[in-house]
Amino acid sequence: MTDRRSIAEGDGLEVADTDRFEATDTDGGSVDGAGGLEVTEADDGTVGRADDRDSSTESTAASTRPYGTGRSSERLRRAFVSGSVPVAVYGLGKMGLPLAAVFAETTDNVLGVDIDPNVVATIQAGDCHVKREPGLDELVAERVSAGALEATTNPREAARRCSVHVVIVPTPITDERAPDLSILDAAIEAIGTGLDPGDLVLVECTVPPRTTSDRVLPALEATSGLSRGSFGVAFCPERTSSGRALEDIRGAYPKVVGGVDAESTAAARAIYETINDEGVITVSDATTAECVKVFEGLYRDVNIALANELATFTDEFGIDVREAIDVANTQPYCDIHEPGPGVGGHCIPFYPYFVIAPFETDAPLLETARAVNDSMPAFTVAKLRDGLEAEGTALSDATVLVLGLTYRPGVEEIRASPSIDIAAELASAGATVYGVDPMLESDDLEAFDLEAISLEAACDLPIDGVILVTPHEEFDEIRWADLGTDREDEPSAHRDHRPVVVDGRGTVAGPIGSRVYEIGGGVREEQGWDS
Ligand SMILES: NC(=O)C1=CN([C@@H]2O[C@H](COP(=O)(O)OP(=O)(O)OC[C@H]3O[C@@H](n4cnc5c(N)ncnc54)[C@H](O)[C@@H]3O)[C@@H](O)[C@H]2O)C=CC1
Numbered sequence: 001m002t003d004r005r006s007i008a009e010g011d012g013l014e015v016a017d018t019d020r021f022e023a024t025d026t027d028g029g030s031v032d033g034a035g036g037l038e039v040t041e042a043d044d045g046t047v048g049r050a051d052d053r054d055s056s057t058e059s060t061a062a063s064t065r066p067y068g069t070g071r072s073s074e075r076l077r078r079a080f081v082s083g084s085v086p087v088a089v090y091g092l093g094k095m096g097l098p099l100a101a102v103f104a105e106t107t108d109n110v111l112g113v114d115i116d117p118n119v120v121a122t123i124q125a126g127d128c129h130v131k132r133e134p135g136l137d138e139l140v141a142e143r144v145s146a147g148a149l150e151a152t153t154n155p156r157e158a159a160r161r162c163s164v165h166v167v168i169v170p171t172p173i174t175d176e177r178a179p180d181l182s183i184l185d186a187a188i189e190a191i192g193t194g195l196d197p198g199d200l201v202l203v204e205c206t207v208p209p210r211t212t213s214d215r216v217l218p219a220l221e222a223t224s225g226l227s228r229g230s231f232g233v234a235f236c237p238e239r240t241s242s243g244r245a246l247e248d249i250r251g252a253y254p255k256v257v258g259g260v261d262a263e264s265t266a267a268a269r270a271i272y273e274t275i276n277d278e279g280v281i282t283v284s285d286a287t288t289a290e291c292v293k294v295f296e297g298l299y300r301d302v303n304i305a306l307a308n309e310l311a312t313f314t315d316e317f318g319i320d321v322r323e324a325i326d327v328a329n330t331q332p333y334c335d336i337h338e339p340g341p342g343v344g345g346h347c348i349p350f351y352p353y354f355v356i357a358p359f360e361t362d363a364p365l366l367e368t369a370r371a372v373n374d375s376m377p378a379f380t381v382a383k384l385r386d387g388l389e390a391e392g393t394a395l396s397d398a399t400v401l402v403l404g405l406t407y408r409p410g411v412e413e414i415r416a417s418p419s420i421d422i423a424a425e426l427a428s429a430g431a432t433v434y435g436v437d438p439m440l441e442s443d444d445l446e447a448f449d450l451e452a453i454s455l456e457a458a459c460d461l462p463i464d465g466v467i468l469v470t471p472h473e474e475f476d477e478i479r480w481a482d483l484g485t486d487r488e489d490e491p492s493a494h495r496d497h498r499p500v501v502v503d504g505r506g507t508v509a510g511p512i513g514s515r516v517y518e519i520g521g522g523v524r525e526e527q528g529w530d531s
């Protein structure tokens with residue numbers, strides 16, 4: 001890591017005298033001392049590099065305490081920006097890596113932690129495993145080469161060396177649809193082993209309400225032996241979307257922070273104000289902050305369920321429901337989301353269970369919304385079945401192509417992807433199912449009941465039906481006339497036919513010479529082929 005500029009100009013920050021981390025001086029040499037940054041603390045509390053002081057001053061590796069110093073937030077901000085507050089980020093995935101890189105932009109002093117050695121090796125090489133995040137490849141390469149960002153597979157080492165601990169690991173649900181916080185527990189346990197008085201733990205991964213106060217804080221006390229009040233804990237939800245992570249983290253909207261005590265809230269605020277241009281909203285406590293995050297997701301799931309339920313009326317209404325939704329949304333108080341073939345990802349479909357499962361209070365609306373959204377894959381397959389039968393092909397005899405297997409375009413994530421249920425529904429109906437996704441490798445696909453192929457290979461198959469689930473940008477170039485090409489050597493059922501298409505997201509533009517059913521838009525029976 002780069003050396004720390006002296007902060008002897010009287011920030012008056014207390015210094016924890018522990019061996020924090022290996023530092024290098026400006027020309028890349030290693031700083032002497034007990035394997036760490038040599039910083040001394042003068043009697044007046046100012047802090048400076050060991051070589052700033054006379055030899056009589058005992059040099060100790062140290063960093064600045066982010067919590068419990070009683071000093072102003074401004075001094076903590078200055079110390080943070082000066083790089084004397086080493087930050088560990090636990091979880092270097094779609095969210096954690098951009099976050100670590102943005103912190104490294106500000107502090108030059110970030111140690112990322114991931115249990116996946118491939119992730120760590122990739123980052124240590126200055127490369128980026130997170131795809132299609134604008135600017136992230138370059139930022140990771142530059143910050144790693146500058147020594148501002150390192151990665152390790154050893155969470156306990158990171159806990160020992162750092163004083164701000166940011167946790168952004170997966171928080172999935174179990175097969176029984178209950179929150180699975182085992183990964184969070186493991187990260188917190190590791191942090192506890194290296195927690196020092198004055199450290200600050202910032203939980204960013206989405207959790208059920210009350211997790212920070214009732215689970216994280218007690219676990220940190222138990223594993224560190226420290227008592228609450230000697231270290232800080234705050235919940236600071238990650239509100240970012242994949243595909244725009246750097247923009248969001250840097251300040252597309254305010255950061256929310258809520259601590260287990262006022263000092264934790266103040267310290268968290270000071271730190272996030274250094275990276276978020278839109279500022280920080282502090283809330284009453286950690287549980288309120290947890291609810292802010294979960295409520296955002298619950299609103300989205302319920303809203304999408306409304307759009308999906310309205311889409312099921314399309315045929316009976318005899319209209320384009322999407323058109324009606326778009327016009328209804330011209331009212332400022334109306335914001336009906338978009339219908340589609342289902343709701344995927346490890347966030348929106350999971351968050352309702354963070355409220356439904358752990359609490360006694362009934363949540364019929366959340367459960368109903370989940371049921372509506374989970375019914376859309378079957379609704380989508382039923383529309384394909386209807387279209388095939390209208391052209392004399394039984395679904396059980398059909399060869400079907402599923403376009404787009406990740407949960408949304410441009411994001412390499414398959415958890416709860418609608419295509420999983422769609423492929424399973426098709427296969428159980430007896431169809432022969434193929435799938436195309438430009439973002440996935442063949443070994444990502446065991447969750448799907450289909451055969452993965454390239455789009456080029458699909459053009460050589462006698463495709464009877466296509467379901468466009470996830471409209472990756474690569475699909476904009478599809479020449480629909482190439483699909484289901486005339487085949488002299490095929491049974492007449494396949495000859496000179498065009499596949500029936502179900503357009504899950506309303507992205508199949510213009511006439512393609514096929515019967516097209518758009519979820520929320522209805523049947524578009526096209527005559528002839530575009531050239
Ligand atoms: N993906 C998204 O759009 C958003 C996700 N979130 C929240 O952030 C959390 C992380 O999400 P993603 O980054 O998308 O997940 P991800 O699956 O892309 O990455 C998680 C990373 O954590 C690592 N990991 C697992 N266990 C670990 C441990 N014990 N210690 C250190 N690293 C460990 C994994 O190897 C993986 O690299 C989620 O739980 C979610 O609640 C919040 C907002 C947006």
Ligand SMILES: CC(=O)N[C@@H]1[C@@H](OP(=O)(O)OP(=O)(O)OC[C@H]2O[C@@H](n3ccc(=O)[nH]c3=O)[C@H](O)[C@@H]2O)O[C@H](C(=O)O)[C@@H](O)[C@@H]1O
Pocket residue numbers: 206238239240241242296297300304337338339340341342343344345346347348407408
């Ligand atoms: C409230 C909100 O907008 N949350 C965002 C959401 O992002 P996420 O990556 O999960 O994608 P998403 O756009 O919500 O899509 C989730 C799923 O829902 C589907 N979807 C989305 C919007 C819509 O109108 N209709 C619809 O069917 C998508 O196709 C996808 O399968 O969840 C993220 C998270 O919390 O992980 C969060 O940070 C993001 O800001």
